[in-house]
Amino acid sequence: MSSTISIEIPREMVHATRMTPQELRRELAICLFQQGRLSFGKAREMDGMTVWAFQHLLASREIPIHYDVKEYEEDLLISRELDKL
Numbered sequence: 001m002s003s004t005i006s007i008e009i010p011r012e013m014v015h016a017t018r019m020t021p022q023e024l025r026r027e028l029a030i031c032l033f034q035q036g037r038l039s040f041g042k043a044r045e046m047d048g049m050t051v052w053a054f055q056h057l058l059a060s061r062e063i064p065i066h067y068d069v070k071e072y073e074e075d076l077l078i079s080r081e082l083d084k085l
Helices: 011-017 021-034 040-047 051-060 069-084
Strands: none
Touching: 011 021, 021 040, 021 051, 040 051, 040 069
C-alpha cells in the first residue's frame, strides 16, 4: 500500500507560475530525474505518464535518459504488480 504526502504551495506562487498542479508535479519529477534523485521509472510514475510519453517528453527537452539495469528491473517489477490488479 502506498501513501502520499502533500506539499503546501501558496496559491499566489502557483498562480505566478501559470501552471496547473499537474504541470508543477511534472516539472518536479523532471527536475528530480535530471538530478539523479529519482529513477526514470519513479519520475514517470510521479508524473503519471506512460514510459513512451515520458521518454518523448525528456527527449523533447533534450534531457538524456540514464536508464540502467536496476531501473529496468524496478520498472519490470512495477509493471508485473500492475498487471495483477
